[in-house]
Amino acid sequence: MDNKLFTPGPLNTKSSVKGAMLHDMGSRDVEFLEVVKQIRSELLTIAGLKPDDGYDTVLMQGSGTFGVESVISTAIPAFGHLLLITNGAYGDRIKQMTQVYGIKTTTLKYKENIVPPVKDAEEILLDDETITHIAIVHCETTTGIFNDIEGIGLLAKRFSKTYIVDAMSSFGAVPIDMKVLDIDLLISSSNKCIEGVPGFSFVIAKIQTLESCIGQARTVSLDLYSQWIEMKKNNQFRFTPPIQSVLAFRKAIDQLKVEGGVEKRAERYRKNYLRLIEGTEALGLHTYLDKKDQGYIITSFLFPENPNFDFTRFYESLHLRGQVIYQGKLSDTNCFRIGNIGQLYLQDIENLLKAIKEVLVEMKISLVLKR
Numbered sequence: 625m626d627n628k629l630f631t632p633g634p635l636n637t638k639s640s641v642k643g644a645m646l647h648d649m650g651s652r653d654v655e656f657l658e659v660v661k662q663i664r665s666e667l668l669t670i671a672g673l674k675p676d677d678g679y680d681t682v683l684m685q686g687s688g689t690f691g692v693e694s695v696i697s698t699a700i701p702a703f704g705h706l707l708l709i710t711n712g713a714y715g716d717r718i719k720q721m722t723q724v725y726g727i728k729t730t731t732l733k734y735k736e737n738i739v740p741p742v743k744d745a746e747e748i749l750l751d752d753e754t755i756t757h758i759a760i761v762h763c764e765t766t767t768g769i770f771n772d773i774e775g776i777g778l779l780a781k782r783f784s785k786t787y788i789v790d791a792m793s794s795f796g797a798v799p800i801d802m803k804v805l806d807i808d809l810l811i812s813s814s815n816k817c818i819e820g821v822p823g824f825s826f827v828i829a830k831i832q833t834l835e836s837c838i839g840q841a842r843t844v845s846l847d848l849y850s851q852w853i854e855m856k857k858n859n860q861f862r863f864t865p866p867i868q869s870v871l872a873f874r875k876a877i878d879q880l881k882v883e884g885g886v887e888k889r890a891e892r893y894r895k896n897y898l899r900l901i902e903g904t905e906a907l908g909l910h911t912y913l914d915k916k917d918q919g920y921i922i923t924s925f926l927f928p929e930n931p932n933f934d935f936t937r938f939y940e941s942l943h944l945r946g947q948v949i950y951q952g953k954l955s956d957t958n959c960f961r962i963g964n965i966g967q968l969y970l971q972d973i974e975n976l977l978k979a980i981k982e983v984l985v986e987m988k989i990s991l992v993l994k995r
């Protein structure tokens with residue numbers, strides 16, 4: 625049996641999803657193009673959109689970062705000015721992209737345990753009329769914090785700015801109504817909450833916004849506009865598509881529907897999260913974030929304050945027990961992360977808690993048991 629992955633992706637997937645990959649198909653095979661078409665339309669539905677709402681979906685080869693980079697390098701024109709709101713490594717990665725492309729950027733950077741206040745962004749917008757775009761990460765996977773994409777969305781609308789949301793680790797498990805939030809470009813990928821396998825990212829965007837991107841791409845392969853034109857014309861990728869990953873994704877969407885859609889998936893993940901928190905608290909572990917800011921996707925835990933704690937040993941001992949956790953990514957605090965997304969159920973959380981307890985005992989870390 626495969627290890628259980630308590631990570632932010634790639635995740636454990638259903639065997640039917642992996643099984644969907646057992647085919648060879650050409651990139652121009654009508655059957656394959658039909659699958660791409662279906663996926664593009666299903667993703668709109670998951671985003672709360674109807675076919676005539678004026679949005680479209682573009683699939684892009686590569687992991688999630690490639691999708692984010694296709695948006696950043698295509699959607700912001702040469703004269704553009706981005707307001708980037710960041711409180712973690714994934715927001716910082718967008719900053720890095722803007723530096724590589726020489727995109728004018730104003731950055732509102734916060735500590736990783738702070739939800740960026742809407743009023744700070746408002747002040748900047750009142751102050752600087754040259755800003756054209758706003759970008760923010762929804763669930764900042766660095767910590768698992770949920771950022772206020774509603775509040776920032778209202779601002780973007782009020783000030784008529786193009787609104788970019790990295791919803792990589794939330795889309796499919798946190799209800800997002802793109803129309804209500806007035807998001808222009810939303811990015812996610814095949815191997816997160818939709819529970820497909822890695823291989824591509826996708827961008828759901830306002831058609832009007834996509835149209836305005838003509839001639840703006842700064843790269844050839846990540847040209848979101850040209851990819852959209854090709855998809856719109858005949859559902860084709862411009863270059864070799866990740867065929868098997870796309871086939872698996874179609875199956876993953878079917879399985880999301882079988883589970884009962886985004887709301888039901890959210891419910892399962894939330895149950896996993898609540899049990900995880902309850903169980904780890906009983907073991908004396910503490911979360912990095914304030915509970916009110918903590919999402920139910922992934923949780924950062926502080927290293928136990930005990931000289932016997934050694935993360936590498938902790939990780940490896942859990943790994944030996946088939947439980948894969950994730951290292952921390954915080955700038956100034958020692959943490960490890962536990963995700964509860966993918967094919968994980970309450971029993972898996974119980975098994976993980978049992979393994980953590982065993983390993984802590986093995987490392988001679990006294991447990992603070994709840995009375």
Ligand SMILES: *Cc1c(COP(=O)(O)O)cnc(C)c1O
Pocket residue numbers: 632633687688689690692714761763764765790791792793813
């Ligand atoms: C996973 C993730 C990404 C993309 O990471 P890849 O390793 O390229 O798939 C981007 N943003 C967020 C918030 C993520 O969780």
